[in-house]
Amino acid sequence: MTKRIAIVGTGPMGIYSLQQLLRSGDRIAVTLFEKGPRAGIGMPYSPDSANKAMLANIASIEIPPVVTTYLEWLGTQPEKKLIGYGLDPQGLHDRQFTPRLLLGEYFRDQLLSLVAQARQCGHRIEIHENALVDDIQCDADALTVTTEGGFEGRFDKVILATGHQFPDEDEASRSYFPSPWSGLIEAAIPAAHVGIMGTSLSSIDAAMAVANQHGSFRREGDDLYFDLDSPDLKITLMSRSGLLPEADFYCPIPYQPLSVLTEQAVTACTEGEAPLDDLFELIRAELKQADPAYALRIGLGGLNADSFADAYFAEREASDPFRWARKNLIEVERNKAARITVAWRYALLRMHEVVEEIVPDLSDRDRERFDDGLKKVFVDNYAAVPSESIRRILALRDAGVLSIMALGQDYDMTRQDDQTLITVGKQTHRFPVFIDARGQKPLGSNDIPFPTLRQALQQTGHELPEVAEDYSLIDTPGYAGRIAFGSIPYLMHDRPFVQGITACAEIASSIARGITTGRKRRRVS
Ligand SMILES: Cc1cc2nc3c(=O)[nH]c(=O)nc-3n(C[C@H](O)[C@H](O)[C@H](O)COP(=O)(O)OP(=O)(O)OC[C@H]3O[C@@H](n4cnc5c(N)ncnc54)[C@H](O)[C@@H]3O)c2cc1C
Numbered sequence: 001m002t003k004r005i006a007i008v009g010t011g012p013m014g015i016y017s018l019q020q021l022l023r024s025g026d027r028i029a030v031t032l033f034e035k036g037p038r039a040g041i042g043m044p045y046s047p048d049s050a051n052k053a054m055l056a057n058i059a060s061i062e063i064p065p066v067v068t069t070y071l072e073w074l075g076t077q078p079e080k081k082l083i084g085y086g087l088d089p090q091g092l093h094d095r096q097f098t099p100r101l102l103l104g105e106y107f108r109d110q111l112l113s114l115v116a117q118a119r120q121c122g123h124r125i126e127i128h129e130n131a132l133v134d135d136i137q138c139d140a141d142a143l144t145v146t147t148e149g150g151f152e153g154r155f156d157k158v159i160l161a162t163g164h165q166f167p168d169e170d171e172a173s174r175s176y177f178p179s180p181w182s183g184l185i186e187a188a189i190p191a192a193h194v195g196i197m198g199t200s201l202s203s204i205d206a207a208m209a210v211a212n213q214h215g216s217f218r219r220e221g222d223d224l225y226f227d228l229d230s231p232d233l234k235i236t237l238m239s240r241s242g243l244l245p246e247a248d249f250y251c252p253i254p255y256q257p258l259s260v261l262t263e264q265a266v267t268a269c270t271e272g273e274a275p276l277d278d279l280f281e282l283i284r285a286e287l288k289q290a291d292p293a294y295a296l297r298i299g300l301g302g303l304n305a306d307s308f309a310d311a312y313f314a315e316r317e318a319s320d321p322f323r324w325a326r327k328n329l330i331e332v333e334r335n336k337a338a339r340i341t342v343a344w345r346y347a348l349l350r351m352h353e354v355v356e357e358i359v360p361d362l363s364d365r366d367r368e369r370f371d372d373g374l375k376k377v378f379v380d381n382y383a384a385v386p387s388e389s390i391r392r393i394l395a396l397r398d399a400g401v402l403s404i405m406a407l408g409q410d411y412d413m414t415r416q417d418d419q420t421l422i423t424v425g426k427q428t429h430r431f432p433v434f435i436d437a438r439g440q441k442p443l444g445s446n447d448i449p450f451p452t453l454r455q456a457l458q459q460t461g462h463e464l465p466e467v468a469e470d471y472s473l474i475d476t477p478g479y480a481g482r483i484a485f486g487s488i489p490y491l492m493h494d495r496p497f498v499q500g501i502t503a504c505a506e507i508a509s510s511i512a513r514g515i516t517t518g519r520k521r522r523r524v525s
Pocket residue numbers: 008009010011012013014033034035036040041042043044055056057058131132133134161162163164202449486487488499500501502504
């Protein structure tokens with residue numbers, strides 16, 4: 001019998017899930033639900049959350065193709081459109097960072113092509129747009145998916161690909177935005193002192209959304225300037241460390257294999273008495289082998305799982321963040337032009353995915369140590385941002401608009417009706433506009449937006465949905481084995497590096513394998 005499958009959410013996770021289901025060769029009937037008006041775009045790439053200036057930090061070479069590669073698709077786009085997005089139609093290449101909106105258009109086009117191909121092969125595929133799924137109920141025969149608009153459908157399997165879950169727009173006010181995606185893109189922000197909590201790519205995006213309302217960027221040769229129209233605009237980015245991300249660096253793709261920190265070696269760590277410390281020994285050995293000069297420079301031989309992060313960040317923390325950013329930008333641009341790979345950076349980048357495997361097996365104490373130390377290093381390394389984002393930061397700084405504040409471990413944040421106060425030591429900073437841009441938080445069973453499923457999960461007593469290796473729900477009467485959990489915020493607790501398009505494609509592949517072969521293996525959470 002043809003399996004009836006529902007996919008809730010049509011961002012990258014939903015699209016790759018459909019792609020992988022189709023690859024199995026089984027005849028399938030899939031219904032895709034998208035709460036937005038146009039399926040296939042995904043939250044970060046939609047006009048509700050991004051404007052033309054906001055860049056994706058993934059290049060074509062890294063994006064798993066859906067039907068065609070992103071670069072091939074770019075090559076088919078009208079020149080005028082590419083120019084409108086700031087791209088040179090003659091200069092397209094597979095390591096280029098493009099506006100997020102353009103990437104959203106790619107994913108939508110790819111979904112539509114994929115669906116057309118699938119229908120030609122005899123699969124039954126339906127797309128419901130403006131269809132917010134509001135509950136998923138179960139009985140002995142099927143799962144019933146209902147939408148806000150009154151649709152009701154019965155399915156054998158449901159894939160949850162609902163993606164990011166940020167606070168609602170109605171929690172935002174004129175002076176406080178609980179995330180950059182809660183109405184900031186459309187809001188008119190006054191030329192005032194704007195505080196932004198966070199210094200990552202999302203915070204840079206938030207700064208751009210505000211700055212572009214009061215001035216414009218101007219390019220002269222390789223240099224970027226910001227012409228400010230409203231002298232009253234000041235933007236302060238803040239975080240505990242006050243560090244800016246570094247610029248994305250050149251490295252060989254696909255990744256070359258690691259020498260020491262292999263999957264087998266990491267798995268073996270979980271069998272010992274001190275998994276985190278054993279893991280650090282592997283990290284140390286891999287780094288020493290990859291880049292002995294770097295190992296010597298930071299005194300790697302004398303470090304441990306708890307002190308490595310401090311040594312990694314020490315030089316940067318001691319430096320002015322803008323001066324560091326300028327120096328780092330010159331270095332990465334020179335390396336890109338000459339195709340030079342900085343060995344220690346590349347080693348850390350390749351290590352983070354293997355290291356993630358051990359996280360669910362760490363004790364609470366080791367998990368705390370990991371979060372306070374090694375995790376920060378890996379996140380800093382893989383969350384490097386496009387060079388252009390650093391150029392913009394520097395242009396805003398040179399125009400006297402942008403500053404950075406290091407809050408340290410001890411600070412107070414007080415929200416008032418018309419301002420937000422940040423107190424560090426004896427000093428209080430007042431922000432008439434404040435944006436919390438700290439990114440997606442891990443979510444648990446209580447946050448699930450489908451009431452009947454949420455209740456079933458709460459009754460299991462688990463704070464997090466428990467899933468098997470194919471992401472199918474376990475231990476939840478009526479739903480176990482029928483729901484695949486691809487909604488990122490619910491996976492983040494045990495997979496702290498899970499965000500990103502490549503992770504979506506990998507998870508989708510496991511989900512599709514689970515649905516088409518019915519094979520369930522060890523738990524991932
Ligand atoms: C601002 C931002 C920028 C990012 N940039 C990058 C980047 O450049 N590169 C990268 O690799 N990763 C990036 N990421 C990480 C991001 O996690 C992935 O790129 C990707 O968007 C995840 O895909 P997804 O399908 O899981 O979720 P989403 O893209 O969030 O898509 C989920 C979809 O489900 C729909 N939906 C949700 N609930 C329902 C419901 N109840 N009923 C029906 N439909 C529903 C939503 O409307 C949405 O279309 C970024 C994340 C953010 C927040």
